[in-house]
Amino acid sequence: MAPSPRTRRTHERLQTAALALFERQGYTATTVTQIADAAGVTPMTYFRHFPTKDAVVVTDPFDPLIAEAVIAQPRELAPFERVRRGLLTALDDVAPDADDVARRRVAVVAAEPSLRPAVVAATAATETAIVERLVADGTPALDAAVAAAACLAACTAALLAPAHDTTAPGSLHARVIRALAVLRPTDTLGATS
Template structure:
């Protein structure tokens, strides 16, 4: 799902997400309904669904896929695909502002506490993987090599995020996972 184009729509989307995260943290993901989120955000359920197709999407959808794909593409083409993806993910993380880092950490904490969200995480990760693979293939990397590199890096990031201290900065957690892949733990 793409981010709404207007500043007003973006503010509404951000407000929905902030309210939802507050409610998930206070009452648990399963106990929080879309109606409850909409009411607390001062919107209708229909407005909620204009911004997020499902309750899961509030937690697993992020705007970073184009940024990640561009950062991977900006890495030197002579690097092995795994290293291009690894460095691209680190570069993309450098571009995340502190507010987005905080929201991402809150989202990860909700996912880590709620196993029923794992299928939604897998679907969201698949979208990121596709964006990375498409970028590498466009630059001449064989599809198999691109797929393996993207899958390995994203699996390392997901594993680290789900096992990490929720207070740790996103960059540090993901950086650690990507260092392990590079053989520099």
């Protein structure tokens, strides 16, 4: 069931307040109480939306879309290609203004090494969702796990690429597309298909 408009607005207010505070005073120096106050809610309301402080940064609302986009790819494709194409499809469904919020979230994560375990856990949850859907659709478990892990690792590498990397495209959307293009199958002559 989709969240109500009121729930979505509160969720967005909390995330906006958290990002502003993290950017201004740093992740470690910011408390959940400060985030709740800035969003005009109680800490209890914060915890109804995000179970932990790090969840406001690493929780991705697109995870359910990713698993659905992967499973919607043609069954005759190899599992790896289903995941790769599914990620590209899910990325196309992300609203352009979401890239700015995602960019800010990624900048906070990149600046705060203590958030890496939360990123790993969030990625593992996405991976599990993809693997479960592929296995339910008849893909061997190992094939599904390798395909999901490889594609998600490429996306994570692209998102966390150093800001000073002048070879990486500017927008996060473009970075992920490039990472998934690197994984594109090639024929024996090296041409991409």
